[in-house]
Amino acid sequence: MAENKVEEKFDAKDVEENKAIACLSYIGILFLIPLLAKKESKFCQANAKQGMALFICEVILAIIPYLGWLAELALIVVAIICIINTLQGKLWQIPGLYNLSKKWNF
Numbered sequence: 016m017a018e019n020k021v022e023e024k025f026d027a028k029d030v031e032e033n034k035a036i037a038c039l040s041y042i043g044i045l046f047l048i049p050l051l052a053k054k055e056s057k058f059c060q061a062n063a064k065q066g067m068a069l070f071i072c073e074v075i076l077a078i079i080p081y082l083g084w085l086a087e088l089a090l091i092v093v094a095i096i097c098i099i100n101t102l103q104g105k106l107w108q109i110p111g112l113y114n115l116s117k118k119w120n121f
Contacts, residue, residue: 023106025058030104033059038101040066041094043073050121061106062097064116069094069109
């Protein structure tokens with residue numbers, strides 16, 4: 016099965032200046048900081064929108080006993096992977112959530 020991923024291109028200066036703030040996107044509700052404070056940064060906005068999608072999933076799954084809690088652990092691993100990639104200046108596209116986050120325009 017072929018992957019349909021397209022690598023997003025970001026300005027190198029934008030990535031270098033904003034990757035630390037973009038990491039906040041994957042720490043719970045802190046996705047609001049890059050979303051609201053760095054509106055001019057495409058890198059921050061892409062990470063913040065994906066972080067918001069991840070946060071919504073976390074909130075929904077937290078309600079479901081046992082199975083949801085196990086899924087929460089998986090989402091923590093996903094968040095760690097995203098943070099590592101963000102610090103390296105890359106946007107890791109979370110399967111399913113990335114496409115959802117691309118539809119949001121604010």
